[in-house]
Amino acid sequence: MRQIVLDTETTGINPADGHRIIEIGCVELIDRKLTGNHFHVYINPQRVVEEEAIAVHGITNDFLEDKPVFAQVADDLIEFIRGAQLVIHNAPFDVGHMDAEFARLQAGYQPTETFCDVLDSLKLARDMRPGQRNSLDALCKAYGVDNSSRQLHGALLDAEILADVYLMMTGGQTALNLHNRQRGQQGASEVQHQEIKNRPALKVLTASADELEQHQQRLELVQQEGGKCLWLE
Known part of the structure; x- marks a missing residue:
């Protein structure tokens, strides 16, 4: 079973108001084990990032000026996530923005759920913990996941943390020393992949x-x- 834990950062809340994706971070799980493979990209949204959004993720308009536009990374993103189950915290938000980006391309791109299954970890947490706070920070506290480096939101960092939380929440074990964890804005500005080969059998x-x-x-x-x-x- 291949799962991709995914998170995005955006220029604002609602894609219907023209808001765009500015960062995508994904980490790969196979049979509930972290593989070390990840996908990470910053994106030039071709519009201004709202100040309220910058206060959340710290990604500025100047930082995004030289980054690729979504059309340049769409095929790489689809190749990485196709056929997997996406694990996303508050999935309607991220999937809604992704589908809006695919629709803008007008080149035969289909909605996310036509080539991926989607699991909303927020809905899962609410079902498991009714009446409790189920933000990512609250779940980190509940399941003992270290999020001390999460001063600002970041797509790759949040995807890594969510992978830890999801595995703990659903009864699995997690490796807490993921490779190449980038902090803040100085992460990758291009699509990055990493693969671990020849791992010894457990x-x-x-x-x-x-x-x-x-x-x-x-x-x-x-x-x-x-x-x-x-x-x-």
């Missing part, structure tokens, strides 16, 4: 007969004391 340890017996006794004790033990069902 060592698998199996429980002994004695350990299995002790485990079974513990489960039965939980059941006897009035708890509901799912492993015995």
Whole structure:
């Protein structure tokens, strides 16, 4: 199973008002394991970034002047995410901006959900934690994910943090030392890819007969004391 954890930064809130994407960050998971592959690009939006948005992500108009426009990175983005399940926090926001960008190209580009499945991690968190705060920062605190470097929003950094949160939230394990974590605006100005090859196989340890017996006794004790033990069902 291939999943891409994705985040964007934009010039403002609503693409219907002409707001554009200025940064896209993606990290790859295969079978719930971080591979080290990522996609990161800054984009010249061909319009002014609102001051309110700059206060959130710190990406200025001057910084974006020499960056590629969306049309120059669209094919690379689609190639990276095609066929994957996208994991996005508040997916309607990011997918809405991506689809607006594809629509502007007027060259046969289709909406995101025609070539990717989309999982909204915000909706997932609300289902799992009803009535609680489920912002990315709140989830980092709840699941013990270090976000101390997140002084400002950034698409690649937020995608990396969300990958950690998503794996913890859904019961998996996560590597916290991702490669090439760029902080702030001085990250990549071009599409970047990184691949780790020839990784050694993980060592698998199996429980002994004695350990299995002790485990079974513990489960039965939980059941006897009035708890509901799912492993015995």
